[in-house]
Structure formats: structure tokens, C-alpha cells
Amino acid sequence: xxxxxxxxxxxxxxxxxxxxxxxxxxxxxxxxxxxxxxxxxxxxxxxxxxxxxxxxxxxxxxxxxxxxxxxxxxxxxxxxxxxxxxxxxxxxxxxxxxxxxxxxxxxxxxxxxxxxxxxxxxxxxxxxxxxxxxxxxxxxxxxxxxxxxxxxxxxxxxxxxxxxxxxxxxxxxxx
Amino acid sequence: xxxxxxxxxxxxxxxxxxxxxxxxxxxxxxxxxxxxxxxxxxxxxxxxxxxxxxxxxxxxxxxxxxxxxxxxxxxxxxxxxxxxxxxxxxxxxxxxxxxxxxxxxxxxxxxxxxxxxxxxxxxxxxxxxxxxxxxxxxxxxxxxxxxxxxxxxxxxxxxxxxxxxxxxxxxxxxx
DNA sequence: CCGCTCATGTAACTGGTTACATGATTTA
DNA sequence: TAAATCATGTAACCAGTTACATGAGCGG
Numbered sequence: 001x002x003x004x005x006x007x008x009x010x011x012x013x014x015x016x017x018x019x020x021x022x023x024x025x026x027x028x029x030x031x032x033x034x035x036x037x038x039x040x041x042x043x044x045x046x047x048x049x050x051x052x053x054x055x056x057x058x059x060x061x062x063x064x065x066x067x068x069x070x071x072x073x074x075x076x077x078x079x080x081x082x083x084x085x086x087x088x089x090x091x092x093x094x095x096x097x098x099x100x101x102x103x104x105x106x107x108x109x110x111x112x113x114x115x116x117x118x119x120x121x122x123x124x125x126x127x128x129x130x131x132x133x134x135x136x137x138x139x140x141x142x143x144x145x146x147x148x149x150x151x152x153x154x155x156x157x158x159x160x161x162x163x164x165x166x167x168x169x170x171x172x173x174x175x
Numbered sequence: 176x177x178x179x180x181x182x183x184x185x186x187x188x189x190x191x192x193x194x195x196x197x198x199x200x201x202x203x204x205x206x207x208x209x210x211x212x213x214x215x216x217x218x219x220x221x222x223x224x225x226x227x228x229x230x231x232x233x234x235x236x237x238x239x240x241x242x243x244x245x246x247x248x249x250x251x252x253x254x255x256x257x258x259x260x261x262x263x264x265x266x267x268x269x270x271x272x273x274x275x276x277x278x279x280x281x282x283x284x285x286x287x288x289x290x291x292x293x294x295x296x297x298x299x300x301x302x303x304x305x306x307x308x309x310x311x312x313x314x315x316x317x318x319x320x321x322x323x324x325x326x327x328x329x330x331x332x333x334x335x336x337x338x339x340x341x342x343x344x345x346x347x348x349x350x
Numbered sequence: 351c352c353g354c355t356c357a358t359g360t361a362a363c364t365g366g367t368t369a370c371a372t373g374a375t376t377t378a
Numbered sequence: 379t380a381a382a383t384c385a386t387g388t389a390a391c392c393a394g395t396t397a398c399a400t401g402a403g404c405g406g
Contacts, residue, residue, distance in 0.1 A: 007277070007280065010284070011280065011284075014283065014284040014287070017284075017287070035269075035270060035273055036270060036273035036275065037268070037270040037271050037273060038273065038275050081287070084284065084287055085287055085288060085292075087281075088281055088284060088285065088287060088288055088292075088296065089288070089292060089295075089296070091299060092277065092278075092299070092300075092303050093212070093303075094210075094303055094306035094307050094309075094310055095210060095211060095212040095307075095310065096212050096277060096303075097277055097278060097300070097303040097304060097306075097307050098210055098211035098213065098277075098307060098310075098331075099274060099275065099276050099331070099335065099338070100211065100213050100274065100275040100276075101274050101275075101330060101331075101334065102267065102271060102272055102273075103267075103272055104327045104330040104331065105182065105186065105327075106262075106263055107323050107326050107327045107330065108186075108189065108323055108324060108327045109185070109186075109189040109192075109259065109263060109323065110263065110326075111321060111322065111323045112189070112192070112256070112259055112260055112263060113263055113264070117260075117263075117264060120264075121263065121264070124266060124267070125267075125272070128267050128268075128269055128271075128272040129272060131269035131272075132269050132270075132272050132273060135269055135270065135273075146286060147286065147349055148282050148283055148284065148285045148286045149283060150348075151282050151341070151344075151348060151349075152279045152280075152282045152283045154341065154344075155276060155278070155279040155282065155338070156273075156274070156276075156279065158337050158340075158341055159274045159276065159334055159337060159338075160274065162333050162334060162337050163274070163334075165333075166326070166329065166330050169326075169329075170326050173322055173325075173326060174322055174326075
């Protein structure tokens with residue numbers, strides 16, 4: 001059994017699988033369209049990552065020289081698809097499925113702030129969540145129609161709706 | 176204005192501030208008690224981090240030699256408290272407040288699996304979320320009573336409840 | 351032709367993980 | 379006293395970010 005792929009590698013594989021043959025640049029664009037900053041899609045991450053995947057035989061590259069500059073177009077291999085499926089199937093430990101909410105982390109220490117600053121924080125947090133909702137809506141609008149993608153977007157929408165209610169409750173409890 | 180602290184640094188500062196003077200080991204224990212694997216609290220992360228914070232004047236250390244082994248006990252400085260507050264007050268960009276859900280990420284590519292494996296995934300996911308809920312409950316049971324901590328735990332509970340409903344809907348949509 | 355954006359990378363830095371070393375304390 | 383666990387670290391490795399270099403195409 002080969003080394004399992006990391007989350008970022010899996011998403012990249014998935015992206016190449018979805019989009020079909022594409023350059024590192026296209027992959028980066030996909031990452032950057034996402035409403036989350038988790039995977040920034042910086043060049044320094046993506047280009048080396050695709051090279052690693054190629055060395056492991058999970059993608060293969062074809063040289064496409066538009067004009068004079070060299071460029072590589074990657075496509076997924078059967079081994080790559082299989083690695084992607086293995087990643088999906090891999091059991092997740094309870095701690096690994098934890099939802100990460102940056103606002104929750106801050107809430108833990110919010111009582112370090114004086115009341116006025118606390119209220120200000122809550123206002124800013126609510127605004128940020130609304131902005132995040134907008135990002136999600138925009139992202140969803142540009143997403144291809146597929147049940148998995150739909151459901152993923154729905155997940156993001158619901159989690160944010162809950163956060164807004166939570167923030168409202170927090171305002172009441174702390175205000 | 177000094178360099179802002181990272182999230183991990185902030186949590187560490189907050190932990191030292193809360194707990195009062197404590198060793199790196201105590202800080203690690205706090206991290207490891209958390210239901211999330213996000214900050215694993217590995218020694219290789221925490222010990223150097225506290226040293227960095229000390230160099231920046233955000234914590235100060237006192238040598239406590241119980242028995243014969245050297246050890247350092249850290250406490251937060253006024254500058255440290257101020258850095259913690261600055262972290263709390265710092266505006267968050269919309270993309271930075273994104274909720275990260277590992278299950279959502281996988282859902283994006285779930286259609287790569289054959290139907291039977293998909294159902295299996297949904298079962299496993301539901302079980303993992305329930306286990307996660309248990310971890311949260313245990314954590315909450317051992318948490319000190321403070322509004323911020325209460326609210327943070329409530330956030331975790333609610334987000335997971337929503338995920339369970341979402342998984343149920345997904346089962347219907349995909350099954 | 352100048353500046354802007356698109357596009358393809360690379361290199362240095364940073365911070366976290368893994369794995370290890372070691373000593374002290376508890377438990378069988 | 380042997381084994382396990384608590385506790386304090388360190389070092390090598392690895393992946394991601396930041397910042398840069400470079401070239402092509404395009405609009406003014």
C-alpha cells in the first residue's frame with residue numbers, strides 16, 4: 001500500500017480529476033475561488049505539490065508550450081484516482097472530524113476584553129459571518145451542478161446560519 | 176506596534192493567562208484535552224513557542240527545579256496580555272472566519288465512490304460526529320465555568336448538531 | 351514603448367510534526 | 379527492581395507562505 005495522500009493532495013487530485021487535464025495555474029485558481037483561506041493556493045504550495053504527485057505516479061504531465069514558455073498540463077492517473085478514493089474511504093478519528101471555527105477560538109478569551117470592546121467584537125464577528133455567507137453564495141453560484149458540490153455548499157451555508165444565531169445568543173449572554 | 180501573534184501563540188498566551196504560572200507541560204495538557212486535533216500540542220511545537228514568546232517579552236519564565244531536573248514556569252507579562260487583546264481585537268477578513276469542516280471537504284468528492292461505499296462513508300461520518308459530540312461533552316464537563324468558555328462549547332455543540340442533520344439530508348439525497 | 355495582468359516557476363524562511371533522548375516518579 | 383508513565387526537552391524533516399524573478403501578451 002502506497003503512502004496515503006494528505007488533504008491538500010487529495011483536493012488537488014480531485015480538482016485535476018474534475019476539471020480534466022489542467023495546469024498548476026488552473027488548480028490555483030480553483031483554490032482561490034473558495035470562500036475559505038484554509039488552502040490559499042499559493043504558487044509555492046501548488047507547483048511543488050503537483051511535482052510530488054507526479055513523482056508518485058498519481059498524476060502525469062504533458063508539456064504544452066503555448067508561445068515559447070514551457071508549461072505542464074497535469075491529468076490524473078488510475079493510481080491517482082485510486083489514491084483519491086483511498087483518502088475518501090480512510091476512517092477518520094473523532095478528533096479529526098472536528099469543526100474548526102476561528103470565532104469560537106476567540107470567544108474562549110473574549111472576557112479579556114472590556115465590555116465595550118466585547119460588544120464591538122461581536123458586531124465585527126457578525127459582519128464577518130455575513131460577508132462569509134456572501135462569499136459562499138458567490139462560490140455556489142459559480143459551482144457546477146453536482147450533488148456532492150451542492151451538499152458541500154449547503155453544509156457551509158448551514159454552519160454559518162448557526163453561527164449567526166450563536167453570536168446573537170452570545171450578545172445576549174455577554175451584553 | 177510589535178508583530179501580531181499567531182493563533183497558536185494567542186491560545187498559548189490565553190492559556191497561561193487563565194491557568195496562571197505554569198510549565199510548558201501544563202500548556203500541552205490543555206491542548207490535548209481539547210476535542211480538536213487542530214492544535215496537537217506536540218512538544219516540538221509548544222516548547223519552542225514558549226521560548227519565542229519569552230524572547231518577545233510576552234511571557235516570563237521562572238526556574239522551578241523540583242527534585243533535580245530543571246524546568247521553567249511561564250507567566251504572562253503585561254505586554255503579553257496586551258498582545259492577546261490585540262489579537263482579539265484584530266479585524267478578521269471574511270475568508271479568515273471560514274468554518275472548516277473536514278467532512279464537507281470529503282463530500283465534494285464523494286461521487287468518486289460507488290454507491291455502496293458512499294453509504295458506508297455516510298455511516299462512518301455520522302458515527303464520527305457522534306463521537307466528536309461525546310468528546311465535546313467530556314471537554315465541557317471538565318471546563319471551568321466562564322461565559323466565554325460556555326459559549327465556545329455551545330458553538331461546538333451546535334455546529335455538530337447541524338452536521339448530523341446535514342448528513343441525514345445527504346443520505347436522502349444520495350441514497 | 352510603458353505599464354499591467356496573466357502565467358510559470360523558485361528560494362529562503364517559518365513553524366509544526368515525528369521521533370528520539372533522558373531523567374524522575376510511580377506502580378506492579 | 380523492573381516496567382510504565384510523567385516530564386522536559388531537542389533535532390531532523392517537511393510542507394506551506396512570502397517574496398521574488400521572469401517572460402508573454404495586451405491596452406494605452
